[in-house]
Each structure stands twice: as C-alpha cells, then as structure tokens.
Amino acid sequence: MPSGEHATARRVVTAALRAGAAWIHRNEEERAWRELSRMHGVLLACLPIGTGPATPSEMIDCLPKQLRDWMPLNWSDLPEDMGDLIVLENDDELTDQAFEAGMSYLEALYRDDGRFEPGGTWLPAWVRQTAEQTERATFRQIRSGSQAEYEAARAMLTEVPCGTEQALIEEYSHRRAPRMDVYEAIPKDRVFQGRDASWWWPCPQCAYPMVLRGGQLRCEYPSHQGRFGLLQDSAPGGRPPRVTGISARSKTAAVRAEGVLCVNWPVWRYITCPGLVEVALMRWLEHQPGVRIERWENMDEWDIGVYLEDGWSGRVDVKDHKDPQTIIDRPPTGEIVVVPNHHRSQVNALQAGLDPLRTPDGRRYTVFTVSRFKTVMTKRLKGESV
Numbered sequence: 001m002p003s004g005e006h007a008t009a010r011r012v013v014t015a016a017l018r019a020g021a022a023w024i025h026r027n028e029e030e031r032a033w034r035e036l037s038r039m040h041g042v043l044l045a046c047l048p049i050g051t052g053p054a055t056p057s058e059m060i061d062c063l064p065k066q067l068r069d070w071m072p073l074n075w076s077d078l079p080e081d082m083g084d085l086i087v088l089e090n091d092d093e094l095t096d097q098a099f100e101a102g103m104s105y106l107e108a109l110y111r112d113d114g115r116f117e118p119g120g121t122w123l124p125a126w127v128r129q130t131a132e133q134t135e136r137a138t139f140r141q142i143r144s145g146s147q148a149e150y151e152a153a154r155a156m157l158t159e160v161p162c163g164t165e166q167a168l169i170e171e172y173s174h175r176r177a178p179r180m181d182v183y184e185a186i187p188k189d190r191v192f193q194g195r196d197a198s199w200w201w202p203c204p205q206c207a208y209p210m211v212l213r214g215g216q217l218r219c220e221y222p223s224h225q226g227r228f229g230l231l232q233d234s235a236p237g238g239r240p241p242r243v244t245g246i247s248a249r250s251k252t253a254a255v256r257a258e259g260v261l262c263v264n265w266p267v268w269r270y271i272t273c274p275g276l277v278e279v280a281l282m283r284w285l286e287h288q289p290g291v292r293i294e295r296w297e298n299m300d301e302w303d304i305g306v307y308l309e310d311g312w313s314g315r316v317d318v319k320d321h322k323d324p325q326t327i328i329d330r331p332p333t334g335e336i337v338v339v340p341n342h343h344r345s346q347v348n349a350l351q352a353g354l355d356p357l358r359t360p361d362g363r364r365y366t367v368f369t370v371s372r373f374k375t376v377m378t379k380r381l382k383g384e385s386v
Contacts, residue, residue, distance in 0.1 A: 006325045008046050009078050012071055013085065013105045015042040020063050020087035020094055021127045029122050047072060063088040079323055100222050104322035106130045125265040134266040138182060143299055145178050151295045152177035158275030161208045162262040183261040189213065191257045192241060198257040199240040204250050206276060208268050221273050222322065223342050225250050274320045277340050278303050281318060281370060290381055302334035328353035335363040344369045
C-alpha cells in the first residue's frame with residue numbers, strides 16, 4: 001500500500017478517536033461540540049467526495065460500529081485491527097480497543113499554517129499527543145546540553161518513570177541529568193483511595209502506575225502482561241486491598257501514592273516504554289567482550305552505535321511499533337533495524353518495505369528481532385560467518 005494511503009487511514013482513525021473522546025466529555029466541556037465538528041471535517045477531507053457520514057450526528061451514530069462498516073477505505077490492505085476498531089460502547093464509554101488504537105495509530109493533525117493541531121488540553125493525552133509531538137517537546141528540553149547529559153536524561157526517563165520529589169531530585173543529581181518538566185501527580189484512574197491512605201501498583205515490566213478500572217489493574221501498553229484483579233473491599237484500615245492473579249512471572253505490590261510523581265502519559269508511551277527495549281539491548285552489548293557502544297549517538301541520530309575491535313561498526317535503531325508501515329513511512333537513520341521479539345511477524349514485511357530505500361548516507365537496511373540480532377552479533381564476535 002502506498003504510504004500516503006496508509007497515512008490517510010491513520011488520520012481517519014485519529015479523527016474517530018478524538019471524536020469519541022469529545023463525545024464522552026460533551027456534558028462537562030462545551031468545547032467538545034466544536035471538536036466533534038472539526039473531527040467530522042477531518043474525516044470528510046480524508047474520504048472520497050460524497051462518502052462517509054454526512055453530519056457530525058451521523059458520525060457519532062457510527063462510532064459504536066467497526067470502522068470497516070462505515071468508512072469507505074480499502075481495509076483489505078490495512079492492518080486488520082484498524083478496520084475492526086470500535087470507538088464507543090454503551091454510548092458513553094470508550095472501548096479498550098480505542099485506547100490501544102490511540103497508542104498505535106495516532107497521526108499528527110495540522111492546522112492550515114502547518115503547525116500541530118493538538119486539540120483542546122481538556123482532551124485526554126492519549127488521543128491528542130502523538131509520538132512526534134511528544135519527542136519534539138521532550139527532546140527540546142534535553143538536547144540543549146552535552147551528549148552525556150542527553151544520555152543521562154534518556155536513561156532516567158526509561159529507568160525512573162515514578163518517584164517522590166526527593167527521590168527524583170536525588171536521581172537527577174546522581175545521574176547528572178538535566179531537569180525535565182515531565183513528572184506530574186499520578187492520575188486518579190491509577191490510584192486506589194482508601195479510608196486512611198491511597199495506593200498505586202507498578203506494572204511488572206515498565207514500573208509505571210497501572211490503570212484501575214472496574215476492579216481490574218492493567219498496564220495500557222499492549223505488549224506488557226500486567227493484568228491483575230483488585231479486591232477493593234479487602235482493604236483494612238491503613239492497608240492496601242488484596243491483588244489477585246499474581247504469579248512467579250508477573251507480580252506487583254502496592255505503593256503509597258502520597259507525594260509520588262510519574263512521567264506524563266505521552267512520555268511514558270512514546271519514550272519510556274520503547275526505551276526499555278533499547279536500554280536492555282544496550283546493556284547486553286556492553287557485556288560482550290570486544291564491543292564498544294555509544295548510547296543514543298549524536299543526540300539520538302540513531303539509538304546505538306556499535307563498534308567492534310576488528311573495525312566493524314553498525315548503527316542500530318530499535319523500533320517498537322504495532323504498525324510497521326509507520327517505520328517505512330519514516331525510515332530510520334541507522335541501517336540496522338531491530339524490533340522486539342513480540343513483533344517477529346513484522347520482520348519480513350518491514351524488510352520488504354525498506355529494501356527499496358536507503359539510509360541518508362546510502363546504506364541498505366537490515367531488519368532483525370532482538371534475539372536474531374544477538375545471535376548474529378555473537379557469531380560475529382566468535383569469528384563465525386554471518
């Protein structure tokens with residue numbers, strides 16, 4: 001599929017998600033009606049003339065249906081879960097699908113002057129803040145210093161998503177990282193308010209506060225396995241309620257919420273979570289004899305610069321995207337593209353999409369999973385043919 005058509009589909013999904021978020025806030029936010037009209041206009045601009053819902057009201061009536069049933073797009077050439085998306089259920093609730101789509105398919109919307117159109121700040125961050133916008137805003141804060149300060153800041157955003165104000169100050173000092181305006185109070189939907197104390201539960205994989213909804217605790221990042229039950233009536237005075245579903249592989253424990261800050265949602269989604277795979281791979285490489293790496297080299301021109309004693313070098317970009325077309329549309333600078341193991345099904349399609357392209361300095365792309373890249377590097381270090 002041409003990348004332009006794929007981008008159009010992402011804009012359609014973005015407009016539908018923002019319309020759904022505006023609809024559920026219509027009673028307390030008068031600007032929601034203007035947002036609904038604007039998103040209706042975005043939809044019509046993306047679709048062939050004379051197709052799609054004729055009015056904003058018709059658009060709202062369609063939101064409880066699968067997108068493929070009311071959006072005239074070539075869904076057979078798009079990711080299946082994009083066409084299956086249902087935005088609203090029970091009239092006033094966003095579906096779990098909507099949250100996951102918001103983390104995977106959001107496309108930046110622009111005004112006529114070419115600037116970002118973020119929507120009102122009353123809209124939830126997950127539906128108005130894209131990866132590109134988050135990275136621009138955050139990296140602007142940390143790129144003004146040295147390479148070492150940049151590396152320290154990126155590592156902190158990945159490794160320290162939460163902490164008290166005093167703990168964060170100590171982390172800044174210990175890491176020699178520049179201060180970042182990205183930490184805020186834990187959102188209310190991630191806190192259990194008891195009679196004498198409030199509590200939150202970290203995701204076993206990213207340590208970010210899990211969402212508490214309907215007696216269930218879960219991490220919103222699609223690939224993270226944090227899913228637990230919360231017995232809200234089992235909280236004796238001053239103690240947290242009991243959690244069910246804990247196993248040897250997946251466990252969490254209650255943490256007092258008073259005074260705790262966490263990185264804001266867009267930073268967690270677009271910087272913290274993808275950074276987990278990057279940092280884990282960096283640590284593995286650093287433990288291999290004969291390997292030198294540069295983290296987020298040249299102010300993150302690529303994620304990892306890898307240098308071997310025999311003179312070989314490579315530039316690695318780690319990509320954790322649900323939709324591989326987004327990587328093809330914005331090809332990385334590094335010629336070695338590594339995806340998490342849970343995205344192994346993307347490798348062939350991603351390689352095929354990148355084969356006609358070249359890095360800015362003319363190199364061909366090669367795509368690996370994390371495990372396959374480690375295998376290739378281990379063979380290379382042993383002097384075996386790759």
